[in-house]
Amino acid sequence: MSASGFSPEHPESVFTYASPALKFGSGARHELAHELGARGCRRVLFVTDAGVRATGEVDALAEQAAAAGIGVVVFDGTRVEPTDTSLSEAVAFARAEGPFDAVAAVGGGSSIDTAKAVNLLLTNDGELMDYVNAPVGQGRAPANALLPLIALPTTTGTGSESTAICVLDVTALRVKTGISHARLRPTLAIVDPELTVSQPAGVTAASGMDVLCHALESYTARPYTSYERKRPSDRVPYCGSNPIADAWSERAMGLLAGAFRQAVRQGDDRAAREQMALAATFAGLGFGNAGVHIPHANAYPIAGMVGPFAPDGYPADPHADHGLVPHGMAVSLTAPAAFRFTFEASPERHVKAARLLDPDAVGDDPRELLPGVVSRLMRDVGVPSGLAELGFGAADVDDLVEGSLRQQRLLATAPREVRAEDLATILTQSVELW
Template sequence: MTTLESVFTIEAAPLKFGAGAVEELGWDLKRLGVARVLLVVDPALHEFGLVDRVAGIIERAGIGTVRFEDIAVEPTLESLSRAADFAATADVDGFVALGGGSTIDTAKVANLIKRHGGAIMDYVNAPIGGGRKPTGPLFPLIAVPTTSGSGSEATTVAILDIPDLKLKTGISHRHIRPTLAVVDPELARTTPAGVTASAGLDVVCHAVESYISKPFDARPRPASPDDRPPYQGSNPVADIWSLKAIEFGGRFLARAVADGDDLEARGTMMLGATMAGIGFGTAGVHIPHACAYPIAGLKHVFHAAGYSRDHAFVPHGYSVIVTSPAAFRFTYDAAPEKHIQAAELLTGRSVNDPGPDSLPQALITLMRQVGAPSGIAALGYAEADIPALVDGALKQQRLLVGAPRPVGRGDLERILQASMANW
């Protein structure tokens, strides 16, 4: 007889939030004992003067800086390897990541390899990689997000694309979580509307998936606390973070996309991203994210508004949101009340006709408001691609085990078929 889990843990990065919070970055680094920092930055931020500004804040505190700016949007194994190689020879004892989720994930992996050595694939989640666990803490890493989406500043995960395998996967361990998240709403002014839309839909999907994930006490108890996964299942504490993030997405995402100077909307979405990161960083994500990795990895033909027209790829937020309506129709029977509550928070009103379509319709309404693609067909896929997408999703068992009901090949085929176009 399987013994079920009776314990969950909440481990979240300390958070500093507010307009002007980035001005305290030098103080924070000194408090952490950092003498020389590797500043990992998105080079696009030079356009807004942010790179020199942040470097100046650090240097005025008497801390040396080395810069790494070779960031790939949606990092690949190759781009992360370049960052890890650079960090390995850099004379630094701390990291600052300035940018979106791609930048923060790059800093996480560079920090991991500098501190513990080995190859990146050694640490990639099994069965794709070796699943090696870091044996101890990393160097201090302060994450300073400039977008409102990935929540990487609060999570134990770094995501990477492996083009040779035509899939995306990740590295996950509590030691790679940033030491501190510094979330300054004024930095969100730099984000184009299309990027805000994709990133914000990622916030919403993170929060909903984690809220309706399999409860922690429905999982088998691990043989050792060391084997307890970072994604443990929904629990009363993670639910608090996830629910507030869902509410913020419903109230503020469309406003943040419509007006880059709406600091209340953009700042609240940044806070929502971090809150969702704390929620899903403990509870986990499942079907939409499992489908998203092959959607983003198999084809690179989509050109998203707000991103470089020279770079064809599927932004992560779009790759997760396109299957979410069908995925949440599938999971509805496992927890109807949670699906209805999520729909009410997104729409800001009571659901008049509760049922399996209430949450999908709320999501579709939000997708249309912010200009998201209607489904996977708009991302360059045809029905003939569904078997390959299913194969890729099935490789993400680390995520699929968190779904509130069992999901197999036939279920994924039907979800993807229904997601070809949501309207």
């Protein structure tokens, strides 16, 4: 081993952990102006979508900032499930309206991810595809530091306020991919459960399944010690399951067990909404460091290749050339089969996760325990019963496998080697779940 401690022949012995500063609680959104002022910001870009802006919350926050002497420009053109085109349009708007001292995202994961892309390209040269993960894009790392980014999530799901990842559809390739770099992580997350009360049941169900899969995938990810030792400069945000990420994931699962069904069925239950907001935050703090794997890799081609599917609770997109599958829904649909496949890598973790989500879960075959718990939860909150409900069938499996295999950054985090035939089995088993 060299004097620096690096040797590729030795297993990794170091894991990394990073997170944004966090402010959590009912009414926390009203402290945005204070946080901007404390950072010396005089001109700020707000990134949101038309639906969130229509609630009046964004303009109220802009007025509070103006009262504190801070100028605000609002971009409300975020698209649900952003595309390379929609992100490039947001970047063009921001470059034309700048300069800015900071960026604030108010909305779901789509708005927060759009803000990340805008922040990246306000501070670094080049175009969007230069930074998109290889092999879809060039995988270029940002050379310059980004502006402060403050994220105010309005959905309890994506965890984007905690992560260093921006997700997008590349429309020409009909594939969903991302940009991943530590500099994309928000500076501060302001999580106010009051912003989620108006979230429709369908959105609560889909985004909640994203929380669930974040927690489960990071908890079952390959351990950080299974990687070859890396130089400090080569470490990536996803480092594998580790004791700190595990603690966040376990806590998120416990909160989901008590609150998820109630938040879907009774959206104005403030206690359930607060628990879901905590669960989303905790899961984001976990997977934003450990990583996610097979269900997320499969979700990208599912969302990118879907036909005319319209989910409950989501507005129609007049600019879309295909249907919309919310990210959390796409992730969840192959989760039961994926966890059946990963079981042998860590049986005790899969069983423990099932017990955290459902302490009363029983079954003769421990391999089926977690898939059964996840499937029942999906059914209870109204998620589709399989890929067939989205219009996919056995004839689509090969194309879906090809799309999943492009997500090697995610598949590399799986606790078992994932071959094309393994993905084909998982996707086939997911056509009809019940």
